[in-house]
Amino acid sequence: MTYPYRVGDELPPLEIPVTRTLIVAGAIASRDYQDVHHDAELAREKGSPDIFMNILTTNGLVGRYLTDHFGPTAVLRKVAIRLGAPNHPGDVMRLTGRITAVRAGEPAEAVVHVTGDNGIGRHVTGTVTVALPQKGEEGA
Amino acid sequence: MSGAGAEPPRVAAEGRRAGADDPRPGADAPRSAAGTSENDAGRDELRAQLNDAGRDELYDRLRAYEGRPAATAGQGKDPVNEPMIRHWCEAMGDTSPAYRGPDAVAPPTMLQAWTMGGLSGHTDGTGRSAAYDEMFALLDGAGYTSVVATDCEQEYLRPLRPGDRITFDTVIESVSPRKTTKLGTGYFVTTRTDVHADGERAGTHRFRILKYRPAQRTRGSEPARRPRPVINRDNAGFWAGVAEHRLLIQRCLDCATLRLPWLPGCNACGGAEWDTVEAGGEGTVFSHVVMHHPSFPAFAPDGEGGPYAVALVELTEGVRIVSNVIGVPYDKVRVGMPVHLDFLRTDPDLELPVFRASEGG
Structure with a gap:
């Protein structure tokens, strides 16, 4: 059985404007009311120049990046991320991905190394395992 | 961050070392940079001085x-x-x-x-x-x-x-x-x-x-400031000397052993009486580490943060002192490099003994 996905394949980059609205909406949608994700003044008191994106939103965006690419029948199995440079309002995060393994099986799985860079550095490094769409389902 | 507030008892004990340009009492950072040291014995001594070998309770x-x-x-x-x-x-x-x-x-x-x-x-x-x-x-x-x-x-x-x-x-x-x-x-x-x-x-x-x-942020145009040394009755004489641009070494009146940093008693014989000897100001780099991360703008020559060298300098008198080496880039500091005493005013309220690399060193 062959799949259209190969080790070394690069996913098209996805640029996400990091707006204040995205940061706040993501925090609230993930039920995260930590003040550093919605209150700039309190964020500054805690040593940050402004509010910053919470890890759950980054996680959600990484997941979306993968399923946008592989299609709605692809299923996320594992998402492991590490945060670095924070996503502050006004920045743009550019997600890139590269397939590092493809495992045969029913369904087959792909492992994708993901990075997200913003204007001040590497915001996120991650590894995602995704169950690939069944044959004939691509683009479904 | 107020490093001096992190662990009051230990910081008090390290007060005199702050005078030797201790990069932030309580910070882990010197340990992480220890790998750049070129001399194991010196590194251990340096590490002991920087961290006081204390357990983190x-x-x-x-x-x-x-x-x-x-x-x-x-x-x-x-x-x-x-x-x-x-x-x-x-x-x-x-x-x-x-x-x-x-x-x-x-x-x-x-x-x-x-x-x-x-x-x-x-x-x-x-x-x-x-x-x-x-x-x-x-x-x-x-x-x-x-x-x-x-x-x-x-x-x-x-x-x-x-x-x-x-x-x-x-x-x-x-x-x-x-x-x-x-x-x-x-x-x-x-x-x-x-x-x-x-x-x-x-x-x-x-x-x-x-x-x-x-971490403490610098606000507006106010430049970053180094932590203040803790000055107490055991080390006040050291800082009085620094104010006069003299680096004073304690000398035991019983056995004449020199000691630096200042201590209430003699490490060699336990004698409590002492006087001082003024350091001639010449020494060599006995060991050093380069502090890369995190950046502490107050310690960087350009005020922008970035790497800086912390050295254990052996004075010709035989005692050693933790300080900064100035006058050469951080990555040009070498074990054995001749240095001489200088005094650096880091801000209007603080002057510190530092060591300038000798010409051609």
Whole structure:
């Protein structure tokens, strides 16, 4: 059985404007009311120049990046991320991905190394395992 | 961050060393840069001086929480439901049809969201264990009041569908030794949560946070300032000498052994009486480390942060002092390099003995 996905394949980059609205909406949608994700003044008191994106939103965006690419029948199995440079309002995060393994099986799985860079550095490094769409389902 | 406030007893003991340009009492950083040292014996001596070889008692207490539950039989406040899924997808810009319609599943990355206490927290008493609260209270009480998440590892075992009732159990997996990061100094705490849906395992969630004491920010145009030395009756004479641009070494009146930094008694014979000898000002670099991360703008020659050299300088009199080497780039400092005493005014209120690399050194 062959799949259209190969080790070394690069996913098209996805640029996400990091707006204040995205940061706040993501925090609230993930039920995260930590003040550093919605209150700039309190964020500054805690040593940050402004509010910053919470890890759950980054996680959600990484997941979306993968399923946008592989299609709605692809299923996320594992998402492991590490945060670095924070996503502050006004920045743009550019997600890139590269397939590092493809495992045969029913369904087959792909492992994708993901990075997200913003204007001040590497915001996120991650590894995602995704169950690939069944044959004939691509683009479904 | 106020390094001097981190551990009062130890900082008091290190006060005299602050005079020797100690890069932030209490900071871990010199240890992390120790690998750049070129002399093991010197490195050990330097490390002992910088860290005072003290145990981190808070860390000992925090470690006792490893393996203890952070939440037992926690209950999701809401069952998996379409409105929360829709709000999530709207925020993320996720338009996948998998998350809509009669066969909708929740985005797997929402796993943690279903366990969150939200604005009011878990009011049923299941969300956080007493152990977790105690551990956080310990950290808060010691000034490590801020939280930032650094790592999230999730595994999804089965899809979550509207109507699924969520329960979860969380264990405190590990607590790191104290680390210094750009945000501040603190401890990494890793928890692992097993999430169940209608009693069936649905996923696991490993989460790492940094619980930290915020680093001090420079505000406006005010330049960063180095920590103040603690001046007390045991070292006041040293600082009085510095004010006159004299580096004074203590000399035991009983056995004539020289000592630096200043101490109340003689290390060699225990004698309590002493006088001083003024250092001639010549020495060599006995050992050194380069401080790369995190950046402390106050310590950098250009005020912009970045690497700087911390050296253990052996004076011709035979005693050693921790200080900075100036006059050469940090990466040109070498063991054996001749240096001579200079005095550096770092800000209007602080002048420190430093060592300038000799011409052609």
